[in-house]
Amino acid sequence: xxxxxxxxxxxxxxxxxxxxxxxxxxxxxxxxxxxxxxxxxxxxxxxxxxxxxxxxxxxxxxxxxxxxxxxxxxxxxxxxxxxxxxxxxxxxxxxxxxxxxxxxxxxxxxxxxxxxxxxxxxxxxxxxxxxxxxxxxxxxxxxxxxxxxxxxxxxxxxxxxxxxxxxxxxxxx
Amino acid sequence: xxxxxxxxxxxxxxxxxxxxxxxxxxxxxxxxxxxxxxxxxxxxxxxxxxxxxxxxxxxxxxxxxxxxxxxxxxxxxxxxxxxxxxxxxxxxxxxxxxxxxxxxxxxxxxxxxxxxxxxxxxxxxxxxxxxxxxxxxxxxxxxxxxxxxxxxxxxxxxxxxxxxxxxxxxxxxxxxxxxxxxxxxxxxxxxxxxxxxxxxxxxxxxxxxxxxxxxxxxxxxxxxxxxxxxxxxxxxxxxxxxxxxxxxxxxxxxxxxxxxxxxxxxxxxxxxxxxxxxxxxxxxxxxxxxxxxxxxxxxxxxxxxxxxxxxxxxxxxxxxxxxxxxxxxxxxxxxxxxxxxxxxxxxxxxxxxxxxxxxxxxxxxxxxxxxxxxxxxxxxxxxxxxxxxxxxxxxxxxxxxxxxxxxxxxxxxxxxxxxxxxxxxxxxxxxxxxxxxxxxxxxxxxxxxxxxxxxxxxxxxxxxxxxxxxxxxxxxxxxxxxxxxxxxxxxxxxxxxxxxxxxxxxxxxxxxxxxxxxxxxxxxxxxxxxxxxx
Numbered sequence: 001x002x003x004x005x006x007x008x009x010x011x012x013x014x015x016x017x018x019x020x021x022x023x024x025x026x027x028x029x030x031x032x033x034x035x036x037x038x039x040x041x042x043x044x045x046x047x048x049x050x051x052x053x054x055x056x057x058x059x060x061x062x063x064x065x066x067x068x069x070x071x072x073x074x075x076x077x078x079x080x081x082x083x084x085x086x087x088x089x090x091x092x093x094x095x096x097x098x099x100x101x102x103x104x105x106x107x108x109x110x111x112x113x114x115x116x117x118x119x120x121x122x123x124x125x126x127x128x129x130x131x132x133x134x135x136x137x138x139x140x141x142x143x144x145x146x147x148x149x150x151x152x153x154x155x156x157x158x159x160x161x162x163x164x165x166x167x168x169x170x171x172x173x
Numbered sequence: 174x175x176x177x178x179x180x181x182x183x184x185x186x187x188x189x190x191x192x193x194x195x196x197x198x199x200x201x202x203x204x205x206x207x208x209x210x211x212x213x214x215x216x217x218x219x220x221x222x223x224x225x226x227x228x229x230x231x232x233x234x235x236x237x238x239x240x241x242x243x244x245x246x247x248x249x250x251x252x253x254x255x256x257x258x259x260x261x262x263x264x265x266x267x268x269x270x271x272x273x274x275x276x277x278x279x280x281x282x283x284x285x286x287x288x289x290x291x292x293x294x295x296x297x298x299x300x301x302x303x304x305x306x307x308x309x310x311x312x313x314x315x316x317x318x319x320x321x322x323x324x325x326x327x328x329x330x331x332x333x334x335x336x337x338x339x340x341x342x343x344x345x346x347x348x349x350x351x352x353x354x355x356x357x358x359x360x361x362x363x364x365x366x367x368x369x370x371x372x373x374x375x376x377x378x379x380x381x382x383x384x385x386x387x388x389x390x391x392x393x394x395x396x397x398x399x400x401x402x403x404x405x406x407x408x409x410x411x412x413x414x415x416x417x418x419x420x421x422x423x424x425x426x427x428x429x430x431x432x433x434x435x436x437x438x439x440x441x442x443x444x445x446x447x448x449x450x451x452x453x454x455x456x457x458x459x460x461x462x463x464x465x466x467x468x469x470x471x472x473x474x475x476x477x478x479x480x481x482x483x484x485x486x487x488x489x490x491x492x493x494x495x496x497x498x499x500x501x502x503x504x505x506x507x508x509x510x511x512x513x514x515x516x517x518x519x520x521x522x523x524x525x526x527x528x529x530x531x532x533x534x535x536x537x538x539x540x541x542x543x544x545x546x547x548x549x550x551x552x553x554x555x556x557x558x559x560x561x562x563x564x565x566x567x568x569x570x571x572x573x574x575x576x577x578x579x580x581x582x583x584x585x586x587x588x589x590x591x592x593x594x595x596x597x598x599x600x601x602x603x604x605x606x607x608x609x610x611x612x613x614x615x616x617x618x619x620x621x622x623x624x625x626x627x628x629x630x631x632x633x634x635x636x637x638x639x640x641x642x643x644x645x646x647x648x649x650x651x652x653x654x655x656x657x658x659x660x661x662x663x664x665x666x667x668x669x670x671x672x673x674x675x676x677x678x679x680x681x682x683x684x685x686x687x688x689x690x691x692x693x694x695x696x697x698x699x700x701x702x703x704x705x706x707x
Contacts, residue, residue: 100259
C-alpha cells in the first residue's frame with residue numbers, strides 16, 4: 001500500500017525516559033484497554049467483526065515478531081525460550097505465561113496466560129476476545145521455530161467465564 | 174387449581190431430586206425423567222451440571238486431558254485448576270529433564286514446598302555431577318585400571334587406562350567376560366573366590382588382592398595385581414565386584430629371578446658340598462636331594478664343566494669380571510629352564526649334570542646333548558671363549574665327584590695343549606692328562622718337574638733360549654726331520670740342539686722311558702700354569 005504514514009518500527013515506541021521524565025513508563029491498564037476497545041469498536045463498525053478479528057490477529061503477529069526480535073534475543077533451546085518469555089511477560093505485566101503441553105516433534109502446544117492484559121476482568125460474553133494475543137503468540141512461535149507457520153486459537157477466555165486464557169498452537173506449515 | 178399446584182410441586186420435587194442425583198450420587202442416572210424433558214431450560218441446566226460432574230470426575234481420577242465446553246464461573250474455575258495441574262505436569266517434566274529453573278507460584282503452600290524441593294534437587298544434582306566429574310577425572314587419569322564386573326563375570330565398566338595396560342579400548346573389554354580375558358588358572362582362582370563371596374557375604378570385607386594372568390590384545394600374558402571389593406546394590410546385596418588392576422609383570426619377573434637365584438644358590442651349595450666331600454656320599458638324603466634337584470645319581474649320568482673365557486684376563490679387568498658374573502647368571506638361568514640337565518654354579522665355572530640313557534659309554538646322543546649345551550651358551554656369550562669339558566659316563570652317588578674332576582681335567586688338558594678357541598673336550602680323549610691332571614695341585618708335582626726338566630728351564634731362562642719348547646716338539650714328533658719342519662730348523666741344527674738338551678739333562682732322549690718321563694714332566698709343567706717357551 002502506498003503513501004503509508006507509519007510503517008511500524010521499534011523506534012516508534014520512542015524514548016520513554018526522555019519523553020516522560022516525571023510520569024515514567026507505567027500507565028493504567030484502563031487506558032490501554034480504552035485505546036484497544038475503541039479501536040476495535042471503530043474497526044468493527046467500519047469493516048465488520050470478522051475483519052476486525054483479522055486485523056487484530058495480524059497486528060498481534062506484527063507485535064510478536066518485533067517483541068521477539070527486540071526483547072527476547074538470542075536463545076538456544078525451547079526451555080530457554082519459554083523461560084525468557086515467561087520472565088519478560090511477567091516483568092512487563094502483560095500476563096503470566098504457563099505451558100500445559102509442548103510436543104516439539106509434532107509441533108503441538110497448549111499455553112495459558114493468567115491475568116491477561118487484554119481480557120482479565122472483562123465482562124463475560126460468549127466470545128473469546130484475545131485475537132491480538134493469538135497473533136502475538138503465533139509470531140513468537142514462528143520466530144523461535146524459524147521456517148514454521150503456526151495457527152493459534154484461544155479456546156478458553158476470561159470473557160467466556162474462565163479464569164485463564166488458554167491457547168492452542170499447531171504447526172500448519 | 175389444587176391439582177395443578179400438586180402437579181407443579183411434584184415436578185419441582187422431581188427436578189430437585191434429579192439435580193441432587195447429579196450432585197450427590199456416586200452413580201448418576203443416565204436419562205432424564207420424561208416429565209422433565211419437556212423443559213428445555215432444565216434440560217440445559219442438567220446437561221451443564223452433568224458435564225461439570227464428568228469433568229470433576231476425570232480430574233479426581235488424575236485425567237487432565239478432558240475438555241469441557243460449559244462456560245461460566247464454576248466451569249472456568251475448574252478449567253483454571255486443570256490448567257495449573259497441566260502446567261505443573263509440564264514443569265515437572267522440565268525438571269526431570271534437568272531444567273531446575275522451573276518455579277511454581279500459583280498453588281499456595283504447595284508452591285513453596287515444590288520450589289524448595291526443586292532447589293534441593295538442583296543442589297544435589299550439581300553436587301552429584303561435580304562428584305561424578307571428580308571421580309571420572311580420577312578414573313580416566315589414573316595409571317591403574319578400574320573395572321566393574323557383574324555377577325555373571327561380565328565387564329560393565331573399565332577405565333580408559335586399560336588402553337595403556339592391555340592395549341585394548343574400553344569398548345573392546347566392556348561386555349566381555351573374565352573367562353575370555355584371563356588365563357584358565359587365574360579364571361578358576363577368581364571364580365572360587367567369587368563363589369566364596371556369594372556364599373558368605375558377611376565375611377567378604379573389603380580389599381582382597383589377587384595376582385592374575387591377563388591376556389593382552391596380541392595374546393601375550395600380562396601379570397596384574399587386582400584389588401577386589403564387593404559392589405552392593407541398594408538392598409545391600411552383592412551385585413558384582415569393583416577392582417583396581419595394575420601391571421606387576423616387572424615385579425613378578427624380579428621375584429622369579431630372585432627365586433631362581435635362591436634355588437640356584439641352594440642347588441650349587443648342595444652339589445659343591447657333595448664334590449668337596451662336605452656331604453657324605455652314602456647319605457641317602459643326599460641322593461634324594463639330588464633327585465629333587467633333577468638328577469638321579471643311581472642311573473647313568475655325565476658331567477659337563479663350562480669354562481668361560483680366559484680367567485686371568487678377567488681377573489685383571491674388574492669390569493669384565495663383573496660382566497662375566499652377569500653372563501654366568503644368564504647362562505645358569507637359561508640352562509636351568511631345561512629339564513634334561515641340572516645346572517649349578519661353581520666359583521670359576523658352570524657345572525651341568527646330564528642324565529643319560531642306560532649305556533655306560535658316552536653315546537652320539539649324549540654328544541649331541543653336550544653340543545647343544547655349548548651352542549646355547551655360545552649364543553649368549555658370542556664375545557667369550559666357551560670351553561667345555563665332558564666326563565665319562567658314571568653311575569652311583571660316589572661318582573659325582575669323579576665326573577666333575579674328569580670334566581675339569583678335560584678343560585685343563587685343552588688349555589695345556591694351547592687350545593685357545595674353545596670347544597668341547599672329552600675326558601676319554603685327553604690321554605696322559607687323565608693321570609697328570611689329578612696331580613696339578615700336589616707339591617711333589619712341582620718337585621718332579623724340577624727334577625726332570627729343571628736344568629733345562631734354568632738354561633732357557635738364563636740364556637734366553639727355547640730348548641724346552643724344542644724338547645716338547647721332538648717328543649711330540651715321530652722323527653727329528655718332522656720336528657725340524659715343525660719349528661722351521663735345519664735338520665743338523667736340530668740335531669745339535671738335541672745333543673745340547675741331552676747334555677744339560679744328563680740323559681739320552683732316545684730311550685722310551687726317558688721320553689715318557691720327560692713328556693710327563695713337560696705336561697705337568699704346563700698343568701702348573703707355566704709356558705714352555707720364553
